[in-house]
Amino acid sequence: MSLVSIENLSISYGAKTVLSKVTLTIEPGEIVTIVGPNGSGKTSLLRSIIGAVKPSRGRVTQRADLRIGYVPQRLHIDRTLPMTVARFLRLPTRVAPEVIDDALAQAGVPDLAAAQMSQLSGGQFQRVLLARALIGKPHLLLLDEATQGLDQPGSAAFYQQIEKVRRNTGCTVLMISHELHVVMSASDRVICLNGHVCCEGTPEVVASAPEYRALFGSGTMGALALYRHDHDHSHDHDHGHDHDHDHQHEHTEAAE
Numbered sequence: 001m002s003l004v005s006i007e008n009l010s011i012s013y014g015a016k017t018v019l020s021k022v023t024l025t026i027e028p029g030e031i032v033t034i035v036g037p038n039g040s041g042k043t044s045l046l047r048s049i050i051g052a053v054k055p056s057r058g059r060v061t062q063r064a065d066l067r068i069g070y071v072p073q074r075l076h077i078d079r080t081l082p083m084t085v086a087r088f089l090r091l092p093t094r095v096a097p098e099v100i101d102d103a104l105a106q107a108g109v110p111d112l113a114a115a116q117m118s119q120l121s122g123g124q125f126q127r128v129l130l131a132r133a134l135i136g137k138p139h140l141l142l143l144d145e146a147t148q149g150l151d152q153p154g155s156a157a158f159y160q161q162i163e164k165v166r167r168n169t170g171c172t173v174l175m176i177s178h179e180l181h182v183v184m185s186a187s188d189r190v191i192c193l194n195g196h197v198c199c200e201g202t203p204e205v206v207a208s209a210p211e212y213r214a215l216f217g218s219g220t221m222g223a224l225a226l227y228r229h230d231h232d233h234s235h236d237h238d239h240g241h242d243h244d245h246d247h248q249h250e251h252t253e254a255a256e
């Protein structure tokens with residue numbers, strides 16, 4: 001059974017319709033990425049899934065007992081406030097230290113429990129937000145542009161961690177991203193949104209669809225080259241370490 005089923009969904013804010021006639025399902029175990037220009041309704045779609053926005057038409061149905069973990073685009077915390085990662089993860093509900101350790105390990109940052117939140121790098125911070133979303137053992141992980149502000153290797157490493165999470169926990173992932181070329185290798189399916197579903201399919205199909213190209217222009221072929229490259233080899237890009245630089249450069253040029 002589908003985890004989420006969206007039928008003929010329209011969302012309006014006052015007189016302004018931001019999404020119309022969206023129909024899609026999210027199936028167990030898949031990684032789905034939503035791409036689309038600014039203001040195309042991506043966040044509204046995620047918010048309708050968590051029930052924070054009511055459809056003006058159509059409906060959103062969740063599988064009974066579906067647990068959702070949410071990784072926000074960004075989260076501002078007061079940098080002057082001393083707070084360890086473990087304490088942050090215990091807010092607002094107390095959880096056992098081993099649950100925190102497990103979530104941090106799943107997020108790829110097993111040693112950060114005692115670190116100060118104010119001293120984390122952007123990439124570490126996003127992984128702590130990922131750990132926070134994993135604490136409730138979600139069936140469905142929603143990520144709203146979770147790598148904003150990270151550089152490309154940082155984003156790529158983050159999405160590789162997402163794939164590991166899926167592999168280890170079996171959770172389903174629905175994420176929003178502007179960086180199709182970065183998420184391509186991690187996505188089973190891409191949905192291109194622009195007030196409605198423009199096109200949908202495997203990353204390769206979407207990247208070469210005329211509707212996608214009309215929205216995202218000429219970066220597409222480079223994105224495709226990078227995607228193929230990523231699929232040709234398996235390498236473990238932990239951020240900042242052991243990159244196969246020579247090899248990467250051949251392809252990144254094409255991606256720019």
Ligand SMILES: Nc1ncnc2c1ncn2[C@@H]1O[C@H](COP(=O)(O)OP(=O)(O)OP(=O)(O)O)[C@@H](O)[C@H]1O
Binds near residue numbers: 013018039041043
């Ligand atoms: N609560 C709200 N009230 C009124 N208008 C809203 C509200 N939330 C979003 N909008 C408008 O709806 C449109 C779609 O916004 P949404 O955030 O869903 O798009 P998005 O694709 O996620 O955009 P971005 O890529 O910029 O984050 C935008 O024009 C936005 O201004």
